[in-house]
Amino acid sequence: MSTDTDTHTGTGKVAAAAAPDLASLEAGQQLPTMHKFPDEAQLFLYSAASHNPHRIHYDREYARFEGHDDIIVHGPLQGAWLTQFVTDWAGPAARLLGVTWQNRASGLPGEELVFSGTVTSVDSETGIVELEIAEHTSDGRLLMPATARVRLPTA
Amino acid sequence: MSESLIPAETLERVGEVLSGPITTVIDRREAQRYAYAVGDENPIYFDEVAAQEAGYRTLVAPPTYVTHAVVQPRTAADLRTDGLYREGTRIRLRVDRVMFGGEEWDFLEPVCIGDEITATVRLAALDQKEGRKGSFVRQVRETTFVNQFGDEVARSRMIGIAR
Numbered sequence: 001m002s003t004d005t006d007t008h009t010g011t012g013k014v015a016a017a018a019a020p021d022l023a024s025l026e027a028g029q030q031l032p033t034m035h036k037f038p039d040e041a042q043l044f045l046y047s048a049a050s051h052n053p054h055r056i057h058y059d060r061e062y063a064r065f066e067g068h069d070d071i072i073v074h075g076p077l078q079g080a081w082l083t084q085f086v087t088d089w090a091g092p093a094a095r096l097l098g099v100t101w102q103n104r105a106s107g108l109p110g111e112e113l114v115f116s117g118t119v120t121s122v123d124s125e126t127g128i129v130e131l132e133i134a135e136h137t138s139d140g141r142l143l144m145p146a147t148a149r150v151r152l153p154t155a
Numbered sequence: 156m157s158e159s160l161i162p163a164e165t166l167e168r169v170g171e172v173l174s175g176p177i178t179t180v181i182d183r184r185e186a187q188r189y190a191y192a193v194g195d196e197n198p199i200y201f202d203e204v205a206a207q208e209a210g211y212r213t214l215v216a217p218p219t220y221v222t223h224a225v226v227q228p229r230t231a232a233d234l235r236t237d238g239l240y241r242e243g244t245r246i247r248l249r250v251d252r253v254m255f256g257g258e259e260w261d262f263l264e265p266v267c268i269g270d271e272i273t274a275t276v277r278l279a280a281l282d283q284k285e286g287r288k289g290s291f292v293r294q295v296r297e298t299t300f301v302n303q304f305g306d307e308v309a310r311s312r313m314i315g316i317a318r
Contacts, residue, residue, distance in 0.1 A: 012195035036194065049185075049192035051226040055238030062237070075255050076219060077193065083218045084195040092199050092209035095262070096218055102257035102314075144257075 010034040010115075012084055019091025022127055022152045031117040031131070034085045035138075038073050039109050046077045073107035078135055078144055085115040086131065086148045093153045097128070101135075101146040112138035117148075127154040160249045160292050160317070161281050168278055173244050173296060175275035177225050183268045186216040189223060214268040221266050221300050221309055225274040246278065248292055248317050256293070256314035264308040271303040279312060291318040 040058075047057050055062040056072055063071045079101050087096055107113050117133040133146040190200045198205035199215050206214045216224070233240050266272065279297035283290060294315040302308050 010194060012190070012193075012197040012200075014197060042192075042194075045192040049189040050223040052223075053234060053238045053240070055236075059238070066237070076222075076258070079258055079260075080193045080195065080217060080219055084193065084197070087195075087197060087218075092197070092205065095265075098259070098261045099218075100257065100259040103255050 007033045007035060008088070010036060010081065010084055010088060012088060014088050014091055019093065020089065020129075020152065022122070022124060022129075022154060025119060025122050025129065025152075027119050027121055029119045031085070031089045031119075031133075034081070034088065034115040036081055036113045036115070038077075038107060038111070038113065040071070043071060043073065043077075043109060046074055050074070050076060052076075068106060070108045073109070073113070075101075075103050078107060078113070081113070081115060082133055082135065082144065082146050082148065085117065085133065086150055089117075090129075090150045090152060095151045097149040097151055099146060099148045101144045103144060105141055105143050107135075107137065107143050113143070114138055120147075125154070127152040158249070160283055160290055162247055162249065165247050166281060168246065169281055171244075171278050173242075173246075173276045173278055175225075175298075176273045177227060177275075178271060178273040179225050181216050181221070181224055181266055181268055181270045181272060183214060185224065186214075186220050186268060189220045190217050193217065211265055212267050216266045216268065218262055218309075219260060219311075221272055221274075222298065222311055224272065225300075246281075246294065248281075248294075250292060250317040253294065253315045253317040256316040258314065259312040261310045262308075263310070264302065264306050266300070266302070266308050270308075272308065273301045275299050275301075286318075289318065291316055 043057050060071055114136050117131045120132050121130040128151050131148045135144040136142055199209050229240050276296055276298045280295040282293045296313045298311045300309040
């Protein structure tokens with residue numbers, strides 16, 4: 001399957017018309033990948049908007065003192081991107097029911113982050129679709145394995 | 156068998172309320188500031204008509220925003236050297252450091268702008284496990300979020316790995 005929606009940069013400006021069709025959805029199908037490009041300003045904005053004063057997200061010297069390679073991308077920001085990855089795909093009429101993620105490694109500013117996902121189950125009666133998701137750096141380092149549950153419109 | 160990393164008196168605290176209940180009103184500007192900071196400009200967060208067409212009462216907040224909305228204002232004098240705020244209740248374990256292991260979220264009802272949300276954090280679990288790098292404690296802090304109608308709208312479990 002290859003269409004012009006195979007990748008996107010995740011602005012969240014989703015069109016209802018592009019939402020997946022429950023009737024033709026099956027396990028094994030892949031979601032269009034989403035790419036994010038965090039920089040220092042992105043980390044600053046997220047620290048501010050989430051009221052997070054943790055030094056490892058803005059103080060390089062301190063982050064290295066704690067053993068990180070640089071200031072690091074917030075876990076909850078990557079979590080918010082995971083939810084966006086799913087809601088962008090599922091469309092506005094769908095309902096996100098749950099997500100889980102594991103922090104395996106840290107993303108750094110300047111790295112390209114890639115979100116990919118696969119449908120693992122589809123219940124055509126309830127509309128509930130389960131997904132397995134992963135966030136990697138563009139050179140293939142796994143940052144977050146994740147899962148999501150979403151209910152698509154049944155009508 | 157290695158020594159227990161969880162003192163008996165700490166284990167007795169499982170189920171205890173660690174913070175809250177804290178009540179806050181979901182503010183449109185703050186929720187939208189958060190959505191912009193994520194780079195998620197979904198119309199259901201910004202456009203009243205789009206939100207209603209999607210079946211919501213009014214504008215909604217991004218799914219995990221609710222956990223940031225309930226952060227209480229604190230004085231900078233409460234910051235530790237790592238930049239985090241000192242916690243009121245410490246969970247004493249025989250470990251050197253606690254790392255964020257991940258999160259699990261259930262979204263039960265939409266959180267809309269103007270909703271009054273009450274959050275309560277509990278120590279949900281403490282389990283000692285054996286890993287490749289030795290013993291560690293899996294610590295779960297569960298937050299429940301309830302709205303002004305008394306409906307539980309979300310539940311988050313933050314997993315800490317202490318070793």
